[in-house]
Structures are given as structure tokens and as C-alpha cells.
Amino acid sequence: AQTVTQSQPEMSVQEAETVTLSCTYDTSENNYYLFWYKQPPSRQMILVIRQEAYKQQNATENRFSVNFQKAAKSFSLKISDSQLGDTAMYFCAFVVYNQGGKLIFGQGTELSVKP
Amino acid sequence: NAGVTQTPKFQVLKTGQSMTLQCAQDMNHEYMSWYRQDPGMGLRLIHYSVGAGITDQGEVPNGYNVSRSTTEDFPLRLLSAAPSQTSVYFCASRKDSLYGYTFGSGTRLTVV
Numbered sequence: 508a509q510t511v512t513q514s515q516p517e518m519s520v521q522e523a524e525t526v527t528l529s530c531t532y533d534t535s536e537n538n539y540y541l542f543w544y545k546q547p548p549s550r551q552m553i554l555v556i557r558q559e560a561y562k563q564q565n566a567t568e569n570r571f572s573v574n575f576q577k578a579a580k581s582f583s584l585k586i587s588d589s590q591l592g593d594t595a596m597y598f599c600a601f602v603v604y605n606q607g608g609k610l611i612f613g614q615g616t617e618l619s620v621k622p
Numbered sequence: 623n624a625g626v627t628q629t630p631k632f633q634v635l636k637t638g639q640s641m642t643l644q645c646a647q648d649m650n651h652e653y654m655s656w657y658r659q660d661p662g663m664g665l666r667l668i669h670y671s672v673g674a675g676i677t678d679q680g681e682v683p684n685g686y687n688v689s690r691s692t693t694e695d696f697p698l699r700l701l702s703a704a705p706s707q708t709s710v711y712f713c714a715s716r717k718d719s720l721y722g723y724t725f726g727s728g729t730r731l732t733v734v
Contacts, residue, residue, distance in 0.1 A: 511664075513664075516662070540720060542722045544722070550710065550727065550728050551725070551727060551728075552712065552714070552723075552725035554722040554723075554724075557720075557721075557722055559720065598664060598665065600665075600722075607652075607653050607672055607716075607718060608653050608654075608655055608670030608671060608672050608678065609667060609670060609680065610655065610667070610714075610722075610723055611667070612657075612664040612665040612666070613664050614662060614663060614664040615662075615664050
């Protein structure tokens, strides 16, 4: 079975500091895509960043970057210069290339950014 | 361009009642899915569709039915509501595997 594990239920960080959220996954497939979603208190799901498994280069989106380690099946999210608006639940997710409908999510990490 | 529209936003049902959660998207996306979100369990896939007329079960399909008669609509039916179905439900759609899903705003369902 394909699974996603986020081992940190809760984390906190001081404003302007850097924080890293962990994610590991399990699949026997070789071609897949990985995502990080943000869910603020408004409940809306917002795509933060995505990574294609066939690309070695780690994806970046402004203050958000990933550390993708394919052999270790690890996909961590780094948030630099944390802002109060980054306070949210963060979900890691992945989908296998030929299983387009089955996006699998981790349990989530609740991040609090403190002033 | 409305994206993914879910209705209703809130609903209270009595045990044994049936209802349909509506989901519509105007982006001509082939893939659509229903998820439920429960504390500490992330989002779990209920049913999904890879195109009109094609649906399949996800991780937690029991007690739910879906159909996909058009590309735009993907309703979720609760056949006989149970308290265990109290949850927040999200509908989502996307173009293909490369793109992340676009989510609706969710439906908070309470079964009493």
C-alpha cells in the first residue's frame, strides 16, 4: 500500500526563523509527483509546492523549498523567514503517474509561527 | 472562473437520513475526487473519477456513492448517515498528475 507519514503532529517557530517539516512516503513506483499543501484556519486547501520524482533538482517557490531524497523516500519542506501568515496545517501528498485520481495525504503537521 | 464549488457549506443530519453533497468545477478537469478530513488523520480518499462515466473507490468508500455523468459534476451521496460520517468533506479536481488538486471550500457535516 502507498502511504505518507508526517511524524511531527505539531511544530512552532519564531517569526523570521527557518523551520523544516518532515515527510516520508512509501511506494514501489518510480514515477510520481509530490506536493505540499497548506490549510490555514479558513479551511481552504492551498498548494504550496510540487516536485516531479524524475527531477533531481529540488523545487523552490519563494520562501518555500523542498529537500527531495528519492532513495530515502523523503520529502521535507523548508520555510525560510517564517511569517505569521504561515501559521497553518501542512499536508504532504503524492500521486503515482498512472494513478491520476489517487492523491494520498499524510496526517498533517500543525505549524504555529510565534511573534 | 469559479474553480471548484461545493454545496452546502454546513449540514446537520439525523442518523439514517440520506443526502447528496454537490461538487462542480468549471475548469474542464478530468480528475475529480472526494476526501474526508478528520482530526489527526489527514485527508482520506473516499471516491475518485478519472473522467465522465468512470469512478473508483478510494480508502474509505463504505457508506458513500458517487457518479460522474458529466465532466463538471461529481456528487457524493450518503446513503444512510451514521455518526461516524461526521467530518469535513472536500471535493477536488485537477488536470493531470503533474498538477496539484484544486480544492473546494469544504462541507462540514454533523450526523446526530
